[in-house]
Amino acid sequence: MRNLDTASFKALLDSGTAVLLDVRMPEELEIAALPDAVNIPLPELGARLGELNPQAPIAVLCHHGVRSEMAGRFLERNGFVDVAHLSGGIDAWSLEIDDSVPRY
Numbered sequence: 001m002r003n004l005d006t007a008s009f010k011a012l013l014d015s016g017t018a019v020l021l022d023v024r025m026p027e028e029l030e031i032a033a034l035p036d037a038v039n040i041p042l043p044e045l046g047a048r049l050g051e052l053n054p055q056a057p058i059a060v061l062c063h064h065g066v067r068s069e070m071a072g073r074f075l076e077r078n079g080f081v082d083v084a085h086l087s088g089g090i091d092a093w094s095l096e097i098d099d100s101v102p103r104y
Helices: 006-015 046-051 066-077 089-096
Strands: 002-004 019-022 058-061 083-086
Touching: 002 006, 006 058, 006 083, 006 089, 058 066, 058 089, 066 083, 083 089
Parallel strands: 002 083, 019 058, 058 083
Antiparallel strands: none
16 A cells, blocks of 8 residues: 555546545545545445445545555455555645645
């Protein structure tokens, strides 16, 4: 799994090749979210793996980077071949890329 800083994560998303997976809870997405993200909260990930293509690049996002790293490692253990996560999460995204994304 690749640990990406905000600039590298943005470049990956801008390339249009990766599925953005947000593993935060729905109530967190109501506060701050990135467009086109697939939301599968971390506690549901195991039961919902079939919703994701293990061959597709996956870019994982959470609040501060802890849950996304856990999710990324889980995905790799379950056969996903191209996984990256955003170090610092959406909080870092708000600080470094897009300050219109609310911090919480």
